[in-house]
Each structure stands twice: as structure tokens, then as C-alpha cells.
Amino acid sequence: MxxxxxxxxxxxxxxxxxxxxxxxxxxxxxxxxxxxxxxxxxxxxxxxxxxxxxxxxxxxxxxxxxxxxxxxxxxxxxxxxxxxxxxxxxxxxxxxxxxxxxxxxxxxxxxxxxxxxxxxxxxxxxxxxxxxxxxxxxxxxxxxxxxxxxxLVEWDSTNTRTIAIGEEWDLGMGYTLNAVGIDHRSDKVLLSLKKNGMELDDMIIDVSGSDLQDRVCTYTANVSGVPDTPVFSCYVSTVFRGTRSNMVQVKYVFLIDDTVxxxxxxxxxxxxxxxxxxxxxxxxxxxxxxxxxxxxxxxxxxxxxxxxxxxxxxxxxxxxxxxxxPPIHSGGGGFVLDNYWIDSSWNLSENYSIAAKDVSPGGDKARIVVLKNGVVVGEALLTEELRASVDSDCSYSYVKNGTEIINATLKAAFRGYASNGVGLAEVYQRSEVDGSILTNNASHLFKSADPAGIPWHLADGYILAMKDIGFNDDDVWLELSKNGVVVEEEILNEDYASMFVYTSGTGGGVTCMVDRVFGGCEANAVKLVNISQYSDVNGTTLIAEESHFYRSADPAGMAWELMDEYVLTMKDLKDSHGRWFHGEDKVWLELSKDGIMLKEDILESGDLFAYENGLESVDCTVEAVFKGCLADVVKLKNINQYSSTGVPLIENGSKTYATADPAGEMWELYEGYSFVPKDIDINGDKAWLSLLKDGVIVKDAIVVDYGDDCWFEYYNATGALVFRAYLDAVFYGTESRLIQLTYASQYSEINGSALILFDKGDKKTFLVSYRHPTTLTVGDHSGVDFTSIQAAIDAALPGDTVYVYAGTYSEDVGVNKRLTLEGEGADAVTVTNHASDSPIFNVTADYVNI
Incomplete structure (x- = not known):
């Protein structure tokens, strides 16, 4: 008182x-x-x-x-x-x-x-x-x-910090946090916490999953006799692998001095x-x-x-x-300064601007900065809105003295073949002087280049151009112009944000939906559906619910002749080479008759291809699409064709398109059966497997090593199970390619008894060929591969051919793999053994041709 x-x-x-x-x-x-x-x-x-x-x-x-x-x-x-x-x-x-x-x-x-x-x-x-x-x-x-x-510090929701890979961030009081490295095939980062130069802990944080708790990095220690006391913690909101920069973004930093x-x-x-x-x-x-x-x-x-x-x-x-x-009490600062830019900066009011710095190769993340008088005052690593786990992953708020000055949301990050782009939307700016609204719900598209693209002429002077597609094969950049003036441009995604909408001030407009985006080995393509256009003059319908197919080229592909002059062509496959990210494999199919294209579509496994013209029809289901190391494979099933009078021409057929016929290590089974892995896909998660009976393929299938489709099974004509195995792993190494089976079993076609019965612990590993079958030469002159037949056999892979030139060869030859041995002629090649009581050729493998 x-x-x-x-x-x-x-x-x-x-x-x-x-x-x-x-x-x-x-x-x-x-x-x-x-x-x-x-x-x-x-x-x-x-x-x-x-x-x-x-x-x-x-x-x-x-x-x-x-x-x-x-x-x-x-x-x-x-x-x-x-x-x-x-x-x-x-x-x-x-x-x-x-x-x-x-x-x-x-x-x-x-x-x-x-x-x-x-x-x-x-x-x-x-x-x-x-x-x-x-x-x-x-x-x-x-x-x-x-x-x-x-x-020492605890950050709230407005504070962020970007750390370049290799950078050591000084937290104060002797503490440092180092972003050691990121995983180039996933969203993982290795962090190292040190005090006075001594490492306290290192932690691998994975931000790819849906459980946000996995993003929390926490170091605990014995503090004042109390074990497991949290000393440091941070939330890793983004792991960013860009085209020009690699970094991570942390939030909610918490740090105490462990000296009590x-x-x-x-x-x-x-x-x-x-x-x-x-x-x-x-x-x-x-x-x-x-x-x-x-x-x-x-x-x-x-x-x-x-x-x-x-x-x-x-x-x-x-x-x-x-x-x-403390040095980091208020958060922010410590920006990664470099000269990487996508387009020029976007000028706002009061000398503020926003710049796009980089995008991720997967086209799902972007790096942006906020500038004041040309100086960076804020930085953020953002995830596309429709891919973000929480709102804070896709939006950035720049706060000054307790007032939110700028807020922006990442709508699209685009890593294209010809250009990179960043699309911001819902951009707001408040005055730092009086708090008034200066920018209200604006949007902006940053782009590193302006490719011509592929135009499509609509009515009333409009052109809808496919400017570029994303390197991830699901993004496309569309631009609508009228009389040479761009009126709308958007980066769309076939899965997340597929609708293109433009409305003119006079009641006209153009709408469409992106159905498929395709980056092929031979050509790129985009399929639009539900295309409608309305007149700017009176709003009448000019185009109603049409579709359009953009293509950068017209590859010949592999043709299959059906009945009645119909041809079903596998035009191209999605190109997955050199990409650590990949979605579903895709195939481009085209149906033609008498050289006239009737329908084309871009499909994934499980999709239906269907064409009808009155009673005349062709339909099939894509069973599998496989981009292999040695062969490209497309398998179709449930193929049906009907004539113009409704007569069935093909009923429940199947077709396999394959660009090659590789073969790996053979497993000899019982009763004339053998198992041969043919190839693995370049992403290392699928295998092309085959089962043979007396050297003839009775079953081949594309099998994945994840989910519920890991079983390879064969039932004979009577419906009896003959062979089954579980694809446990696919390995794509730098020098070898392998598959591993578990739960393999074979049953006799004679009495149904179990001939092979593996459990989970019984694993069978196979070498899959890492090149196409080739011919190795043997002779005593220059230009040949080997001077010894046995040396050539040892170096060969199953399926190879060993060609022996004229000459006399004294050696004991052992053939332990499926090969073809061919000589220049019976009277030109002589092979003698070292010991008269041993065979010249000791063959221990089946399907060897000499």
C-alpha cells in the first residue's frame, strides 16, 4: 500500500x-x-x-x-x-x-x-x-x-532461419548448429549441434512424412542432475534441394544454457x-x-x-x-546471400520487393526473399500450397516490430525443361507507417525465361499456348493471350491444381482442365479436357467440353496391327532417367486406321484406353508400364475389338511391347521349369520377371517391391499353382543389379507336392544383367576380346554369345551359365583338352547352345 x-x-x-x-x-x-x-x-x-x-x-x-x-x-x-x-x-x-x-x-x-x-x-x-x-x-x-x-531463446511462429548446407550457425553461448548435408534422394538433413567446438549430438531429420513430430530435432542432456532435460530443439520445416542452392529452414528454436x-x-x-x-x-x-x-x-x-x-x-x-x-533472441537474419535469381524482383510499396531465388528439381518447393531498399530482410523456403503438410509450410509472413508487413502463399513451384517459375498468390502488404493495406490479395508469376511453347488457336483471336512442362511430369505452364497480349497464365498440376480459368470483363472466358502431363523419351505432351470458350461479345458458347492434345514431336513408336486395318501404337514412355523423384510411369498410346489417327491418350498402370465408333470399338487396360535399364516394356490386358457389325474380333487379349529381350541369372527349378529375372527399372523399385517351361516363356510380369503387388505367380492351364515368389528387394547399384526373392515355392504338376518351399528367412538373390546380350570374340589375332575360350566364358553374362575364330585351342572348357558358343567353322576351329579322360566341354548349365 x-x-x-x-x-x-x-x-x-x-x-x-x-x-x-x-x-x-x-x-x-x-x-x-x-x-x-x-x-x-x-x-x-x-x-x-x-x-x-x-x-x-x-x-x-x-x-x-x-x-x-x-x-x-x-x-x-x-x-x-x-x-x-x-x-x-x-x-x-x-x-x-x-x-x-x-x-x-x-x-x-x-x-x-x-x-x-x-x-x-x-x-x-x-x-x-x-x-x-x-x-x-x-x-x-x-x-x-x-x-x-x-x-537463451524460444522462437514463436513468426521467426524462421535458413541455413545453407555446410554453414555453421552461431546460436550464442558457445552453441552452434551445422547443416552437414542433405540426402539427394529424399527430404532428409543431417544436423550437428556443438558447444565450444565439441559435438554434442548429430541428428537425421526426415520431413517427407505426414507425422510432423519427425521434423522436431531435440537434444537432451543431464542438467543439474536431471536426465533427459531438453537443452536444444528446433522444427525443420523444409529441406530444400534447389537447382542452384541446398539449404534447410528451421523454426521454433529453443535453447537453454546447460550450465546451472x-x-x-x-x-x-x-x-x-x-x-x-x-x-x-x-x-x-x-x-x-x-x-x-x-x-x-x-x-x-x-x-x-x-x-x-x-x-x-x-x-x-x-x-x-x-x-x-541473446544473439538470436528475436529470430530472423543470417540470410543466405547469393546471386541466384529467377526473373527480376517484384516491386511492392514503401520500397519493399519480393524476389524468387530458386526452385527444387521436383517442382514442389521454392526459395523467396523479401527486400527493403534492395537489402534482404526476410527469407523463406516454401512448399506448394496443395502439397504442404501445414499452412506454415506454404505461406510466409514478414513481421517488423510486431506488425505483419508482408504475407504471401506459394501456389506453384515450376522446374521446367525450358524455364523455371514461382507463382505467388494471396499476397498482402501493410504499411509499416500506419498499418494500412497497401497490397490486397495480389498474385505474381516469376519466370526465368519465356519460351514460345506450342500454340493452339481458339476463337475470337485467343491463343492458348502450352509454354513448358515440369521436369516432374505433372506440372504444365499454360498461357492465354488475345491479339498478342497475355491475359492469363498459370502453372497447373495434373493431380493437385488442374483447373485453368479465365473470365473477361465482358462475360467471355476460357476454362479447361489438365488431364495428363507427359515428359517422354522422344517427345513431351499435354492433354487438356473439358475445354470451353465463351464469346467476349455476348457470352455464347464457342467451344463446349472439348479436349486437346499438345505434342512436341510425333515419335514412330512400336506398332501392333489389330484386325480391320486398325493399329495400336505404343508411341513413347515417360523418361525417368536421372531423376531422384518419380511418380507413376506413363505411356502414350495411339489408335489409328488406314493411317489416320483416331485416338491418343496418356495412361498409367490400371488406366482404360477406349475408342468407339458406333458398334466398332477397341478397348484395353494398361497392366504395367516399365522403364527398364535394358528394355522398355508396356503390358496391355483385357484387349477387346469389335467390328462395325458388332462381331468380336479380339476377346480378352493381351499384348506386351518390349524394346529388347534381356535375361539375367537363371534359376533351374524342377519338371523343366526355370526362373529368369529379365530387367529392373531405373528407379530401382520394379522388376521384369519371367518363368519358362522347357525354354519357352509361360509367364512374365512386372512386379514391384513395395505395397501389395510384390507376388509373382504362375497357374497352369488346369488352374493349379505351379510357382510363386515374393519380390523382397530390388537393388540398382553402380556395378551390379540384383533382385531378392523370399517365400519362393514350386508345386509338382504331376501330384501337387511341394518341390520348393521357402519361408521368409530363405532368400534367393539373382544377378540381373546390367547390359544387353553381346558377343565376345576369341582368337589369336588383334582386335579380339580374348585369346582363351574359358576367359571369354568367365567374363560373359547369361544370354551372351562367345564367338571363336579359326585356330587350335588346348584348354578344359567349363560352361556354367546360359550361353551360345559359336565357331568360325567345324573344320576351322579345333579344341583339345589337357587330359584325355576329361570332357572338352563340361556343361553344368541348361540352355547352352554349342
């Missing part, structure tokens, strides 16, 4: 300090800069007579005891009290006697920002205990007030002594008198002091606190 001879007044500096403490300094502090300093002054006491009541400073009247834990709310539990009747002014008693100055504090419960915003935990914990100690924010280890650890000095009763801190301590709080009192001499600064403890003025008519004083701000 306040006495009648004691007055209080507020110094202007208190207002500024309280705002700094409870609102924060916003983004923009360079994370690499040294620690800043904040100063706080409390309410001023003026004593012209006796102090008839307690003089108390707490969060309400002292900015040094006010903390912004979240939502700009002032929180604090510290209190500094001078007991009533301790002082008397103006000059009667200026001394605070022993035990008359009391400092109290207690821990309070607080949610991690990570949990409050995303519902994720830090080391399994959603909350921690905050203790305010001598004007500093600390962590009460294990809820114990006597074990405060200094809280315990507090005990009787400990001295400045002029204060710890009197009582428990899990619920601490009380300190001065153990020496404190003189409040005019115009002096009198230390209390730590960075807390009393400042007295030169007022001679009163005892006038106030508490003062100096608080060091």
Missing part, C-alpha cells in the same frame, strides 16, 4: 522499456551479431516524509519484471519490496536496513511455442517451468526453483541473501544496509540496481535493470 507522504511517477524511459520487454523487437536482427542490451527503469518513488506503506515493484510497474512469453502478454512473478517505515524523506533516513529489501520469485507453467502452435512436443514434453531470476528468464529444471537455467549454478539458502547475490527456498519459490533479503545517496547507482544483485536522482526535497529513486539480449 502507498502512504500519504509517498508519491509515484512514471518516467518516459519506462514506457519504452516496457514495450521492448513485452512486445519484443521483431524480426531483422542479424543472428550473427553480438548480444544487444535492453535497459529498464521502474516506477519512481518520491518520499517527502515517512514511508507509511510497502514500496513494491513487479510486472505491472517495472518493465524489467515483465516478460513476453507469448501473444504480447506481460507475464512475471518477480517482486521487489521495501518494507514500510524503512525510509523517510527528504533527508532523515536514506538507508534500507538489513532484511528490509525483499525479492521474491516463483516458477510458472508454460507451453512450448512448438506445442502451442503445432501441437508437437519437445523431448516428449508439451510444457516447461519458467522461472524469472534477477531480471532474466530462466527454466526451472524439474520444476525446482533452486535450479534455474538461463533461457544451484541456489541454496544462505547464498549471497550482491547485497542480497537467500533466506528461504523451495520448489514453489525463492525469497532473498538484503544482509547489509543499502544507502540511497543522491545521484548514485546502488547495486542490488546481478544487473539490478537502484538509481537515485538529485532531488533535494525528497528521497527520489527507482529500480534499474540491464538485460543482455
Amino acid at each position: 502507498r502512504g500519504g507522504d509517498m508519491t509515484w511517477r512514471l518516467l518516459p524511459v519506462l514506457v519504452v522499456a516496457a514495450v521492448l520487454a513485452c512486445v519484443g523487437t521483431g524480426m531483422g536482427m542479424d543472428a550473427g551479431a553480438g548480444a544487444g542490451v535492453l535497459e529498464f527503469d521502474g516506477e519512481v518513488v518520491q518520499l517527502t516524509g515517512a514511508q507509511t506503506g510497502d514500496s513494491i515493484w513487479n510486472k505491472s510497474n517495472f518493465g524489467g519484471f515483465c516478460y513476453n512469453l507469448s501473444d504480447d502478454a506481460c507475464v512475471g512473478t518477480e517482486a521487489l519490496t521495501i518494507a514500510a517505515y524503512t525510509l523517510e524523506g527528504p533527508g532523515i533516513d536514506r538507508t534500507i536496513d538489513e532484511n528490509c529489501l525483499i525479492y521474491t520469485t516463483s516458477p510458472i507453467w508454460h507451453e512450448y511455442e512448438l506445442y502451442r502452435n503445432l501441437g508437437l512436443t519437445v523431448g516428449g514434453n508439451s510444457t516447461y517451468w519458467v522461472e524469472f531470476w534477477m531480471g532474466e528468464e530462466c527454466i526451472a529444471i524439474n520444476q525446482s526453483a533452486n535450479s534455474p537455467a538461463k533461457l 549454478t544451484g541456489i541454496h539458502a544462505g547464498d549471497d547475490y550482491g547485497v542480497m541473501e537467500v533466506k528461504t527456498i523451495s520448489s514453489s519459490g525463492i525469497t532473498l533479503k538484503n544482509d547489509v544496509p543499502i544507502d540511497l545517496t543522491s545521484n548514485t547507482t546502488t547495486p542490488i544483485m546481478g544487473n539490478l540496481s537502484f538509481k537515485t536522482t538529485g532531488n533535494t526535497s525528497a528521497v527520489e529513486f527507482y529500480p534499474h535493470l540491464i538485460r543482455e539480449e
Whole structure:
């Protein structure tokens, strides 16, 4: 309470300090800069007579005891009290006697920002205990007030930091975080946390899954005798592998100083002594008198002091606190500066601009920066909106002094064959002067080039051009122009954002949907469906629900002649070479008659191809599309063809298009059967497998090593199961290609008994040829591959041919693989063995032709 001879007044500096403490300094502090300093002054006491009541400073009247834990709310539990009747002014008693100055504090419960915003935990914990100690924010280890650890930083939802791969980020207090490297085939990053140069922990974080908890990187340690105490944590929002840069983005950084000095009763801190301590709080009192001499600064403890003025008519004083701000207290800063740009920057108001820096090869992420007067003030790695796991992954908010200045959402990231692009939408800008809206729901497309593309002339002077397709084979860039002026352009995706919509101011417009995007080995193609155009003059329909097929070339492909002059051609396959990302394999099919194309389509496994003209029809289902290392394969099933009179010409047929016929290591089974892996796909997750009976293929299939389609099975004409195996793994190495089977079984066609019966632990590994069958030559002249027949056999792969030129060869020849041995002539080639009692050719493999 306040006495009648004691007055209080507020110094202007208190207002500024309280705002700094409870609102924060916003983004923009360079994370690499040294620690800043904040100063706080409390309410001023003026004593012209006796102090008839307690003089108390707490969060309400002292900015040094006010903390912004979240939502700009002032929180604090510290209190500094001078007991009533301790002082008397103006000059009667200026001394605070022993035990008359009391400092109290207690821990309070607080949610991690990570949990409050995303519902994720830090080391399994959603909350921690905050203790305010001598004007500093600390962590009460294990809820114990006597074990405060200094809280160095905790970021809220507005703070982000990008770290280039190989960069070591200085967190302060000797801590550093290093982004060691990223996985070039997945969204994984290796992080290393160090203190004073010594590694504390390294962690691999994978952001590709749907479980966001996997993105949380947490280091725990034994702090003050409490094991598994979270010391550092961050949320990895994005792992970015760009065309020009590799980096990661972290949010919700949390860090404490793991060096804790315990507090005990009787400990001295400045002029204060710890009197009582428990899990619920601490009380300190001065153990020496404190003189409040005019115009002096009198230390209390730590960075807390009393400042007295030169007022001679009163005892006038106030508490003062100096608080060091950690280097990364406010977040942001430390941007990755380089000269990579996509297009020029997009100028906004008040000298702000946005620039696109890079895109990911998969066309799903982009890197953007915000500039003020040409200087980077904000940076973000964003994921396309429709692919983002949470909203914060696709949107960026630039905040300055507590005000959101710019907000933008990534609609599209485009890695094209001819150009890269970044599409931003829902862009808003507020004035940093008065908070007014300067930009409202704007959009912008950054593009590194402006390819001509493939035009399609519509009505009324409109042209709809397919400018480019994405390297991921599901994005396409469409541009609509009228009389040479671009009126709409969009980057669309066949799965996520497929609708193109343009409406003119006069009621006209163009709409369509992207059905398929195809990046083939020989040509690129895009199929649009549901195309409609309405007149700008009166809104009448000019095009109604049509389709259109863009193609960059017209490959010959592989033709199959059906009945009645029909031809079904496999035009091209999706090109997956050199891509660590891949979706479903695709095939381009074309049906023609008498040289006239009737229908073409881009299909995936399981899709239906259908054509009808009255009673005349052709339809089939794509069973499998396979882009192999040695062969391209397309398998069609359920093929049906009907004549113009409705007569069935083909019923439930099948067809395999194959550009080659490779063969790997053969497994000899029983009763004339053999198993041969033919090829694996270039992505290393499919295999082309075959089963032969007496050297004739009775079953071949494309099998995947994931999901529910991993079984290879053969039933004979009677419906009896003869052979089955589970494709456990496909291995695409630099020097070898392998498959591994488990659960292999064979049953006799004679009596149904089990001839082979493997369980999960019984694995069978096969070498798959890593090149096409070739011919190896043997002779004693220059230009041949080998001078020994056996050397050629040892080097050959199953399916190869060994050709022997004229000459006499003395060697014991062992043939242990499926080969063809061919001589220049029976009278020209002579082979003798070393021992007369051994065979010249010792053949231990089947299907050897000599």
C-alpha cells in the first residue's frame, strides 16, 4: 500500500522499456551479431516524509519484471519490496536496513511455442517451468526453483532461419548448429549441434512424412542432475534441394544454457541473501544496509540496481535493470546471400520487393526473399500450397516490430525443361507507417525465361499456348493471350491444381482442365479436357467440353496391327532417367486406321484406353508400364475389338511391347521349369520377371517391391499353382543389379507336392544383367576380346554369345551359365583338352547352345 507522504511517477524511459520487454523487437536482427542490451527503469518513488506503506515493484510497474512469453502478454512473478517505515524523506533516513529489501520469485507453467502452435512436443514434453531470476528468464529444471537455467531463446511462429548446407550457425553461448548435408534422394538433413567446438549430438531429420513430430530435432542432456532435460530443439520445416542452392529452414528454436549454478539458502547475490527456498519459490533479503545517496547507482544483485536522482526535497529513486539480449533472441537474419535469381524482383510499396531465388528439381518447393531498399530482410523456403503438410509450410509472413508487413502463399513451384517459375498468390502488404493495406490479395508469376511453347488457336483471336512442362511430369505452364497480349497464365498440376480459368470483363472466358502431363523419351505432351470458350461479345458458347492434345514431336513408336486395318501404337514412355523423384510411369498410346489417327491418350498402370465408333470399338487396360535399364516394356490386358457389325474380333487379349529381350541369372527349378529375372527399372523399385517351361516363356510380369503387388505367380492351364515368389528387394547399384526373392515355392504338376518351399528367412538373390546380350570374340589375332575360350566364358553374362575364330585351342572348357558358343567353322576351329579322360566341354548349365 502507498502512504500519504509517498508519491509515484512514471518516467518516459519506462514506457519504452516496457514495450521492448513485452512486445519484443521483431524480426531483422542479424543472428550473427553480438548480444544487444535492453535497459529498464521502474516506477519512481518520491518520499517527502515517512514511508507509511510497502514500496513494491513487479510486472505491472517495472518493465524489467515483465516478460513476453507469448501473444504480447506481460507475464512475471518477480517482486521487489521495501518494507514500510524503512525510509523517510527528504533527508532523515536514506538507508534500507538489513532484511528490509525483499525479492521474491516463483516458477510458472508454460507451453512450448512448438506445442502451442503445432501441437508437437519437445523431448516428449508439451510444457516447461519458467522461472524469472534477477531480471532474466530462466527454466526451472524439474520444476525446482533452486535450479534455474538461463533461457537463451524460444522462437514463436513468426521467426524462421535458413541455413545453407555446410554453414555453421552461431546460436550464442558457445552453441552452434551445422547443416552437414542433405540426402539427394529424399527430404532428409543431417544436423550437428556443438558447444565450444565439441559435438554434442548429430541428428537425421526426415520431413517427407505426414507425422510432423519427425521434423522436431531435440537434444537432451543431464542438467543439474536431471536426465533427459531438453537443452536444444528446433522444427525443420523444409529441406530444400534447389537447382542452384541446398539449404534447410528451421523454426521454433529453443535453447537453454546447460550450465546451472544451484541456489541454496544462505547464498549471497550482491547485497542480497537467500533466506528461504523451495520448489514453489525463492525469497532473498538484503544482509547489509543499502544507502540511497543522491545521484548514485546502488547495486542490488546481478544487473539490478537502484538509481537515485538529485532531488533535494525528497528521497527520489527507482529500480534499474540491464538485460543482455541473446544473439538470436528475436529470430530472423543470417540470410543466405547469393546471386541466384529467377526473373527480376517484384516491386511492392514503401520500397519493399519480393524476389524468387530458386526452385527444387521436383517442382514442389521454392526459395523467396523479401527486400527493403534492395537489402534482404526476410527469407523463406516454401512448399506448394496443395502439397504442404501445414499452412506454415506454404505461406510466409514478414513481421517488423510486431506488425505483419508482408504475407504471401506459394501456389506453384515450376522446374521446367525450358524455364523455371514461382507463382505467388494471396499476397498482402501493410504499411509499416500506419498499418494500412497497401497490397490486397495480389498474385505474381516469376519466370526465368519465356519460351514460345506450342500454340493452339481458339476463337475470337485467343491463343492458348502450352509454354513448358515440369521436369516432374505433372506440372504444365499454360498461357492465354488475345491479339498478342497475355491475359492469363498459370502453372497447373495434373493431380493437385488442374483447373485453368479465365473470365473477361465482358462475360467471355476460357476454362479447361489438365488431364495428363507427359515428359517422354522422344517427345513431351499435354492433354487438356473439358475445354470451353465463351464469346467476349455476348457470352455464347464457342467451344463446349472439348479436349486437346499438345505434342512436341510425333515419335514412330512400336506398332501392333489389330484386325480391320486398325493399329495400336505404343508411341513413347515417360523418361525417368536421372531423376531422384518419380511418380507413376506413363505411356502414350495411339489408335489409328488406314493411317489416320483416331485416338491418343496418356495412361498409367490400371488406366482404360477406349475408342468407339458406333458398334466398332477397341478397348484395353494398361497392366504395367516399365522403364527398364535394358528394355522398355508396356503390358496391355483385357484387349477387346469389335467390328462395325458388332462381331468380336479380339476377346480378352493381351499384348506386351518390349524394346529388347534381356535375361539375367537363371534359376533351374524342377519338371523343366526355370526362373529368369529379365530387367529392373531405373528407379530401382520394379522388376521384369519371367518363368519358362522347357525354354519357352509361360509367364512374365512386372512386379514391384513395395505395397501389395510384390507376388509373382504362375497357374497352369488346369488352374493349379505351379510357382510363386515374393519380390523382397530390388537393388540398382553402380556395378551390379540384383533382385531378392523370399517365400519362393514350386508345386509338382504331376501330384501337387511341394518341390520348393521357402519361408521368409530363405532368400534367393539373382544377378540381373546390367547390359544387353553381346558377343565376345576369341582368337589369336588383334582386335579380339580374348585369346582363351574359358576367359571369354568367365567374363560373359547369361544370354551372351562367345564367338571363336579359326585356330587350335588346348584348354578344359567349363560352361556354367546360359550361353551360345559359336565357331568360325567345324573344320576351322579345333579344341583339345589337357587330359584325355576329361570332357572338352563340361556343361553344368541348361540352355547352352554349342
